[in-house]
Amino acid sequence: MTFQCLSLVFAGFVWLANPLQAQQASVTASPASAPASFDPAEATKAWLNTVPAEKRAKSDAYFEGGYWLILWNFLVGAAIAIFLLASKWSARLRDFAERTTNSKSIQVAIYAVGYVLIVAVLSFPLAFYQLFLREHQYGFATQTFGPWFVEQLVGLVVAFIASSIALAVFYWVFRHAPNSWWIWGTLVAVVLSFIGNFIAPIYVEPLFNTYKPLTDAKIRDPILAMAQANEIPVKQVFEVDASRQTTRVSANVSGMLGTTRIALNDNLLKQCTLPEIRAVMAHEMGHYVLNHGAKLTIYFGVVALFGFGIANVAFDWAVRRWGQRWDVRGIADPAGFPLLMLIFLTFAFLMTPILNSITRTIEREADQFGINTSREPDGEAKVALKLGAYRKLDPTPLEEFIFFDHPSGRARIQMAMDWKAAHLPAGNLDAPEPATD
Numbered sequence: 001m002t003f004q005c006l007s008l009v010f011a012g013f014v015w016l017a018n019p020l021q022a023q024q025a026s027v028t029a030s031p032a033s034a035p036a037s038f039d040p041a042e043a044t045k046a047w048l049n050t051v052p053a054e055k056r057a058k059s060d061a062y063f064e065g066g067y068w069l070i071l072w073n074f075l076v077g078a079a080i081a082i083f084l085l086a087s088k089w090s091a092r093l094r095d096f097a098e099r100t101t102n103s104k105s106i107q108v109a110i111y112a113v114g115y116v117l118i119v120a121v122l123s124f125p126l127a128f129y130q131l132f133l134r135e136h137q138y139g140f141a142t143q144t145f146g147p148w149f150v151e152q153l154v155g156l157v158v159a160f161i162a163s164s165i166a167l168a169v170f171y172w173v174f175r176h177a178p179n180s181w182w183i184w185g186t187l188v189a190v191v192l193s194f195i196g197n198f199i200a201p202i203y204v205e206p207l208f209n210t211y212k213p214l215t216d217a218k219i220r221d222p223i224l225a226m227a228q229a230n231e232i233p234v235k236q237v238f239e240v241d242a243s244r245q246t247t248r249v250s251a252n253v254s255g256m257l258g259t260t261r262i263a264l265n266d267n268l269l270k271q272c273t274l275p276e277i278r279a280v281m282a283h284e285m286g287h288y289v290l291n292h293g294a295k296l297t298i299y300f301g302v303v304a305l306f307g308f309g310i311a312n313v314a315f316d317w318a319v320r321r322w323g324q325r326w327d328v329r330g331i332a333d334p335a336g337f338p339l340l341m342l343i344f345l346t347f348a349f350l351m352t353p354i355l356n357s358i359t360r361t362i363e364r365e366a367d368q369f370g371i372n373t374s375r376e377p378d379g380e381a382k383v384a385l386k387l388g389a390y391r392k393l394d395p396t397p398l399e400e401f402i403f404f405d406h407p408s409g410r411a412r413i414q415m416a417m418d419w420k421a422a423h424l425p426a427g428n429l430d431a432p433e434p435a436t437d
């Protein structure tokens with residue numbers, strides 16, 4: 001279980017075009033210093049027009065395919081949950097756990113491992129298509145099947161550990177608060193997701209990638225300067241070898257207090273110029289300075305409370321109706337876990353536009369912080385085009401509302417060009433700008 005929305009990863013695929021193309025675009029579409037007649041709407045159009053039609057068609061197809069994958073993932077997840085209940089596999093797994101030990105918590109942990117294993121096997125065909133075949137089809141993946149599959153197995157072991165601990169805590173709460181379980185359950189969900197996000201960079205991410213200090217002063221020092229100007233307590237920048245898995249350009253700021261870490265990936269370093277790198281890193285710093293981790297935890301806590309409230313009603317209703325047939329005794333019985341998952345999956349599926357809009361709003365804030373800090377409108381536009389290799393560049397407003405967890409390329413370039421057109425003074429006291437003219 002990963003909380004993609006909370007990971008605050010500013011990710012994308014490298015634009016596979018000749019890098020010079022983006023370079024030239026800055027000259028033709030938007031000169032370095034904007035003239036008085038600079039029209040942001042025209043400049044936005046000019047940037048978008050630098051992308052050849054067939055590239056646009058390909059990235060649109062990739063992203064629109066993702067809309068259908070949301071539906072397929074929901075349907076497959078729901079079908080597995082119903083199958084586990086109706087076939088009584090879930091009840092049998094609980095019976096096995098009860099025969100093995102008398103400790104309720106260990107019974108739940110055993111159930112969790114069995115459940116995760118069954119779901120992983122049954123949903124493997126869809127995962128294989130989505131994460132391996134499709135990524136190769138579009139030229140984004142860099143791994144052959146062997147290393148990819150080994151990583152899936154490592155991820156499965158992480159899921160065994162995380163889910164057995166999480167479910168043991170949840171079911172302890174469900175046993176001790178049979179009526180108010182949904183309120184306490186929300187609290188546990190928030191605390192566990194917070195802990196998960198806190199320890200993932202230390203214990204989970206190193207299982208898949210290597211982080212090492214960035215030594216190139218030409219890149220490191222301008223990034224550290226922006227961090228210093230914004231009171232971000234870091235002394236070094238880390239580089240992560242993401243090219244092992246993907247051609248995505250990405251960076252992130254993670255950790256808390258003494259463990260704060262700024263990391264950028266090797267794709268970003270290889271494929272982007274310094275202005276683009278500064279634009280991306282300033283965006284990431286925006287997440288940190290604007291306390292987005294805490295804000296998202298609160299927002300999703302509210303959504304989770306709503307979800308648990310619905311689950312409270314729906315779970316009881318379903319157990320009254322089908323509990324005997326499924327051999328599910330009640331909320332404290334782990335055999336009912338697939339029912340709980342079915343309710344949450346349905347809720348999350350219906351909430352897709354709301355969840356995406358929460359994240360997109362946060363990302364927009366980080367973009368605004370980023371452009372003010374990096375002061376690189378053209379760098380921002382170039383990166384937006386590179387991210388456009390996998391995210392539809394110019395969607396309809398309804399499409400953006402429903403499916404976009406980050407602003408579209410068009411929205412990002414428009415914001416950068418608006419910033420550029422505003423001609424903000426640098427605030428240099430030695431050569432003050434006239435207040436009026």
Ligand SMILES: [Zn+2]
Pocket residue numbers: 008009010283284287363366
């Ligand atoms: Zn972001």
